[in-house]
Amino acid sequence: MTRLHDVIGIGVGPFNLGLACLADPIDDLDCVFLEARDELAWHPGMMLDDATLQVPFLADLVTMADPTSRWSFLNYLKETGNLYPFYIRESFYPLRREYDDYCRWAAEGVGSVRFGQPVTSVEHDGAAYVVTSATGEVFRGRRVVLGVGTTPRVPEALCDVVDAGFEARSARTSATVCHSADYLGRKAELQAGGSITVVGSGQSAAEVYHDLLSESTAHDYTLTWLTRSPRFFPMEYTKLTLEMTSPEYTAYFQGLPTGVRGDLLREQRSLYKGISGDLVDAIFDLHYRLRVTGDGPRTTLVTNTEVVGAAYVGGGVHLDLHHTETDEAFGLTTEGLVLATGYSSQVPTFLDGIRDRLRLDDTGRFLASSTYAVDHTGHEVFVQNAEEHTHGFVAPDLGMGAFRNSVIVAALTGREVYPVEKRIAVQSFGVPDHLKGAS
Numbered sequence: 001m002t003r004l005h006d007v008i009g010i011g012v013g014p015f016n017l018g019l020a021c022l023a024d025p026i027d028d029l030d031c032v033f034l035e036a037r038d039e040l041a042w043h044p045g046m047m048l049d050d051a052t053l054q055v056p057f058l059a060d061l062v063t064m065a066d067p068t069s070r071w072s073f074l075n076y077l078k079e080t081g082n083l084y085p086f087y088i089r090e091s092f093y094p095l096r097r098e099y100d101d102y103c104r105w106a107a108e109g110v111g112s113v114r115f116g117q118p119v120t121s122v123e124h125d126g127a128a129y130v131v132t133s134a135t136g137e138v139f140r141g142r143r144v145v146l147g148v149g150t151t152p153r154v155p156e157a158l159c160d161v162v163d164a165g166f167e168a169r170s171a172r173t174s175a176t177v178c179h180s181a182d183y184l185g186r187k188a189e190l191q192a193g194g195s196i197t198v199v200g201s202g203q204s205a206a207e208v209y210h211d212l213l214s215e216s217t218a219h220d221y222t223l224t225w226l227t228r229s230p231r232f233f234p235m236e237y238t239k240l241t242l243e244m245t246s247p248e249y250t251a252y253f254q255g256l257p258t259g260v261r262g263d264l265l266r267e268q269r270s271l272y273k274g275i276s277g278d279l280v281d282a283i284f285d286l287h288y289r290l291r292v293t294g295d296g297p298r299t300t301l302v303t304n305t306e307v308v309g310a311a312y313v314g315g316g317v318h319l320d321l322h323h324t325e326t327d328e329a330f331g332l333t334t335e336g337l338v339l340a341t342g343y344s345s346q347v348p349t350f351l352d353g354i355r356d357r358l359r360l361d362d363t364g365r366f367l368a369s370s371t372y373a374v375d376h377t378g379h380e381v382f383v384q385n386a387e388e389h390t391h392g393f394v395a396p397d398l399g400m401g402a403f404r405n406s407v408i409v410a411a412l413t414g415r416e417v418y419p420v421e422k423r424i425a426v427q428s429f430g431v432p433d434h435l436k437g438a439s
Contacts, residue, residue, distance in 0.1 A: 007412060008131050008141035009033035010119050012040060014398060015384035016147025017103055018061035019405045020112050021071035026409070026417055032139060033147075034131065036118035040107045042100040045182040046204060048211055053099055054203065054235065054276060056092035059399035061106055065406045065418040071110065076102045123353035129380075143412060146351075146374075147384040150343035150396070152179035158199075158339065161310045161317050174315045180204040180340040187211075191219045193335030197319065199307060200340025201227040202273040203235070208338050210283050216296060223299040224332065226321070228306050235274030243425040244271065245394045247403060252429035253392035254370060258361075265393060272393045273342070345386040357381070365389055371411040372404060382408050 007023070009016045012035035023031045058064060060073035069075075073094065077083040080101075086094075094102070107113045117133040122144065124130065131139045154162050162177055176193060178186040180200065190196050190212070198209045209225045216223055243249070253261060290296045302323075309320035318333045347355075347364060357375050359367040366374040368387035375381040384404065388395035406418040 002138055002140045004128055005030050005032050005139065005141040007031040007143050007145060008129060008139050009145045009147060010122075010131065011035065011146065011148035011384075012107060012113055012115075013147055013149045013385075014042065014061060014103060015401045015404070016145060017107055017110075017113070018065075018401050019145060019147070019384070019408060020110050021061050021069060021106055022065055022402070022405050022409055022418065023412075024071070024110050024112065025069075026413065029409075029413060031112045032141070033113045034117040034119055034133060034139065035107075035113060035115050036134075038116045040100075040104045040115075042103050043096070043181065044100075045184050046180060046207065047097055047100065047184060048207055049097070051096040051207060052091075052093040053096060053398070054093070055397070055399045057086075057094050058092075059397075059401070060102070062402055064399065064402035065409075066402075071106050073099075073102055076105050080105070119348075119350050121350050121353055124357060129354070143380050143382070145382045145384065145408065146348070146386065148348055150345045150385065152181045152339075153342045153344040154179070154339065155307060155341055157307045157320075158310045158341075161312060161337075162339070175312065175317045175335050175337065177317060177337045178339070180208055180338055181343075183208050183338060190336040190338065191215070191221060193221060195222045195224070195316070195334045196336035196338065197224040197226060197332065197334040198338045198340060199226050199319075200338075200342070201229040201233065201269075202340065202342070203275050203279070204342075205338075205340030206232070206275040206279050206283065208340055210279060210286065213283070213286055213290075213299060216298070217290070221298075221336070224334065225299070225301045226305045226307065226319075227301075227303050228324070230304050230325070232280055232301075232303070233269070233274040234277040234280050236271050237277070240427060241271060243427060244392075245397055245399055246425045247421050248423050248425055249429050250391050250394055250400070251370065254390055255430075258389075261389060261392070265388065268393050272397065345388070354381070361389075371407055373411065379411055382411070384408075 006029050009019060009031060012033050016033055020031060020033045023029050057073045062069040062071050077086050117135060119131055120134050121132045122129055128140045128142055129144050176186055176189040196212055198205050212223055304323055304325045306322045306324055307319050308322045311318050313333055316333045316335045317337050318331060320331050322329055347366065358381065359374050359376055361367050366383050366386050368374050368383055368390045369378050372382045372387060373379055374383050385396050394400045406420050409418060410416045410420055
C-alpha cells in the first residue's frame with residue numbers, strides 16, 4: 001500500500017522549500033516535496049557575479065516565522081564558516097549566488113525533498129490525492145501544496161518570433177532571442193552579433209543591460225534598451241511603503257473588488273517591478289566612465305516605447321515600435337533580443353484530473369482564500385506565488401514567504417505552530433474602525 005502523506009508539495013523553489021523547512025520539526029506533519037529538476041537552481045540564467053537580493057537576509061526561508069530554526073540563513077553561514085565575513089561585510093543583502101547556495105544547502109539537508117520527480121498528473125481517489133511522477137512513482141497525500149513557480153512571459157506582440165521554448169530562431173534565422181531567465185546561457189551568442197536589444201522595465205532588464213554595457217568595449221555590438229515605462233523607475237523603498245508587505249495589507253487587498261485589485265496592481269508596479277536605486281546610479285556612472293575614456297557608449301535608451309509587432313528579417317528580428325507619448329511609429333532591427341518581460345503563473349496541466357475540485361476565476365486563475373487554499377473545501381490544495389491577483393504584489397516577495405507558510409502550516413495542522421501576525425503596520429489600510437460612521 002502506498003504511504004499516505006499528510007502533505008505533498010509539488011515544486012521546490014524558495015517558497016515550498018521554506019514550507020519543508022518549517023514543517024521539518026513538526027512531528028505530526030508527514031510531508032514529501034517533489035521537484036522535477038535533479039538539483040535546486042534558483043534563477044540560474046540571472047546568476048550575475050555581483051547581483052544581490054533586493055530583500056535583507058532576514059527574508060530567508062524561515063526566520064520571519066521561526067528565528068530559532070536550524071534552517072536560517074545565519075545558521076547556514078555559521079555551518080559554512082562564513083558568518084564572520086558576512087558580519088564584517090556590513091550589508092543586509094546577500095549575494096544572489098550566496099542565496100542560491102543557501103537554498104541548495106537547505107534542500108539537501110531537510111530530508112523531505114525528492115529531486116528528479118517531475119509530476120505528470122494529480123488525481124483524487126476518493127480518499128486522498130494521488131500524485132504520479134514521470135519516473136512512475138506514485139505518492140498519496142491528504143493535501144497538496146503547489147509551489148511550481150511562474151513561467152517566462154512573452155508579450156503577445158512578440159509571439160510570432162518566440163515560441164514557448166524560445167527555439168523559433170533556429171529554423172528561420174541566425175538571430176538570438178531569449179528571455180532574461182536564460183540570459184547567461186545565451187550571453188555568448190548574443191555578444192557574437194552586431195546588435196542587442198533589451199526589452200523590459202524592471203530589475204532584470206537593468207541587470208542585463210548593465211552587464212552587456214560593462215562588456216561592450218570588448219565586443220562590437222550596439223546596445224538598445226526599450227521600456228514602456230515613462231522613465232527608468234527606481235523601486236520605491238521607503239519605510240511606510242515597505243509596510244505594504246504586511247499581513248494586514250494582504251488582508252485588505254484581498255477584500256477589495258476584483259476590478260480595483262487589478263487597477264492597484266498596475267499602479268503599484270514600481271513597488272515590486274522597479275529597479276534598485278543603486279543599479280540605476282551604477283548604469284549612469286558606467287555611461288559616464290565610458291564617455292570619459294572615449295570608449296562609447298554605442299547605446300540607446302528609449303522610454304515610453306511599446307513593441308507592437310515583430311518579424312524575422314534576414315539575420316535579425318525587426319521590431320515594430322510605438323512611442324506612447326508622441327504617438328509616433330518607428331522600428332529597429334536587431335540580431336540579439338533579450339525579453340526581460342517578467343513571469344506569469346498558470347494552472348499546470350498536470351492538475352487537469354482534479355480541475356473540478358479547484359476554485360478558478362472567470363479567466364482561469366486560482367481563487368485563493370485567506371489561507372491560500374484554492375480547492376472548494378478550503379483546506380486541501382494550497383498555492384505559493386500564484387495568488388498575486390487575489391493577495392497583491394507581495395505574492396512573489398521573498399520577505400512574505402515565511403508569513404504565508406505560517407498561515408499554511410496553521411491550516412494544515414489546525415493550530416498556530418508559528419505565530420501568525422495580524423497587525424504590524426503603523427498606518428491603516430481602509431477606514432479604521434474608530435472612524436467608521438463618523439461622517
